[in-house]
Amino acid sequence: MSSLEQFMVFKEVAEVGNITQASKRLHISQPSVSIQIQNLEHEYGAPLFYRTNRGVTLTDPGNILYEKVILILHTAQQAKETIRNYSANRTGYIHIGATLTIGEYLLPHMMSITQRDHSLLRYNVQVANTQVIVNEVLNNYLNISFVEGVAPEEDDLEVEQFWSDELVLIVSADHPWRDRGEITFDELISERFITRENGSGTREVLKRALQQGGFDVDELNIAIELGSTQAIKEAVLSGLGVTIISALTVQEECRQGRMRMLRLKDCQLERPLNIVTNRKVMLTPEEQWFLEEVRCEETLRALLPKPILPGQPLERIAG
Structure with missing residues (x-):
């Protein structure tokens, strides 16, 4: 036996x-x-x-x-x-979970890896908030997930950073700050500020980053709280205020010249983008292959559109 x-x-x-x-x-x-x-x-x-x-x-x-x-x-x-x-032709699904920013703005480019080497692979993607995605991993419903910011500490979770996301100050193209490369915190608190609701991951990252820079988030003149990134972008475009959100989420608007991206002086606003897996779960060959590609910075950088940087001139963006 x-x-x-x-x-x-x-x-x-x-x-x-x-x-x-x-x-x-x-x-x-x-x-x-x-x-x-x-x-x-x-x-x-x-x-x-x-x-x-x-x-x-x-x-x-x-x-x-x-x-x-x-x-x-x-x-x-x-x-x-x-x-x-297991299929010799790798025709199975790769089941992936992702939080909102990664799922909407980064993951589609990451999945284009398939078209290069394994065009028969198919994806099943679930996009939700961090807690939902992490619970799906812990319960073995998802083998791979991508999570923005700090993942919950769980013994069974393996957390590995694969990219970083800069949070940037966003203003409309006709805002007086549009040609500035950076803004001081004192200037920021004089402007109407639009933000995510309390409890959101983006707002928590902003709070921590400001504290590390010696600033107090409570000093911000919060005029509007909204429950989605898209709603915040529309509010900025409507001239209702300024915001700090992920640089990944405003690339297209900046390329079109509808928004401008700036940095907050003396404050580094970054959050890690993490791969989250379950230590007790064995990944399929397809999943292992996909993660190996994602972990390669050179491969991932080649897949992503060339990013717009804070303070980049409009004529350079248009070119």
């Missing part, structure tokens, strides 16, 4: 608490079950069960082994499913 089969026997006995009942459920003889348990105890050098007339219960070493066996069997099952689903 293989080690995996021994572990399956051990798991069944531990969960049923009775060797006879376990043997019936496994469709093997009771003596065979007893022998496999004894072999495991001999191999690990410790008693794994307390034996009584009413059945068996795990010892402390048995509990330790049980936790590891659950993980081993789960991994083995995933490996089996991965191999069964």
Whole structure:
């Protein structure tokens, strides 16, 4: 009997608490079950069960082994499913989760990797807020996710930064600051400010960055709070105020000359863009290949449109 089969026997006995009942459920003889348990105890050098007339219960070493066996069997099952689903032509789906900015403005370019080398690959993408995406990873509904900012700390999560996102000051093309490269905080607090709602990731990053620069977010003249990046951009374009949002989200408007991008003086506004996976989950060959490409800065930079930079002249943008 293989080690995996021994572990399956051990798991069944531990969960049923009775060797006879376990043997019936496994469709093997009771003596065979007893022998496999004894072999495991001999191999690990410790008693794994307390034996009584009413059945068996795990010892402390048995509990330790049980936790590891659950993980081993789960991994083995995933490996089996991965191999069964593996296709030489790589025609399967890659299931991806992404938070809003990445999902709407970055991920479509990242997926264009497929067209270069593996045109038969297909994607299934879920775009939601950080908490939803992380929960999907923890519950094994998603194997890969891309999250803006700091990911929640969970033992099962593997978090790896693959890119960074600059938050920039955005004004309309007819704003008095349009030709400025940077603005001081004192100037900023004199202007009507448009921001995401309390609890949003972008607003939290802004708050932390301002604090690190010695500034107080409460000094901002917050005139409007909106629940989406698109709504904020429309409000800025309508002349209702200025904002600080991801540079990724305003590239097209800046190329068209409808918005201008500036920096806040003496304050570095950046947030990490992270790959989040589950340490207990084995990725499919397709998923592993995709992540290897995304991790390559040279590959990713080649896929993304040349970014507009804060303070870049309009004639340079148009060219």
